[in-house]
Amino acid sequence: MNAMEKLREDRTSKLCRCDRWALVDRTMTDEQKAYRQELRDLPATASPELDADGKLIGITWPVKPDE
Numbered sequence: 001m002n003a004m005e006k007l008r009e010d011r012t013s014k015l016c017r018c019d020r021w022a023l024v025d026r027t028m029t030d031e032q033k034a035y036r037q038e039l040r041d042l043p044a045t046a047s048p049e050l051d052a053d054g055k056l057i058g059i060t061w062p063v064k065p066d067e
Contacts, residue, residue, distance in 0.1 A: 031065035038062035
């Protein structure tokens with residue numbers, strides 16, 4: 001797996017963990033919307049690399065807001 005594939009995998013996992021914010025019966029805060037957008041934008045804005053252990057480096061993950 002290359003660095004971009006790993007980034008997309010990790011990013012998708014983070015998006016899945018906050019999908020409930022986007023349910024029809026909920027209203028997302030502006031901070032939640034911004035967090036999800038920043039995650040979606042990462043592949044276009046990041047230059048990820050893998051270290052010797054296969055862990056992503058060079059990525060600044062957005063900070064998850066409070067539920």
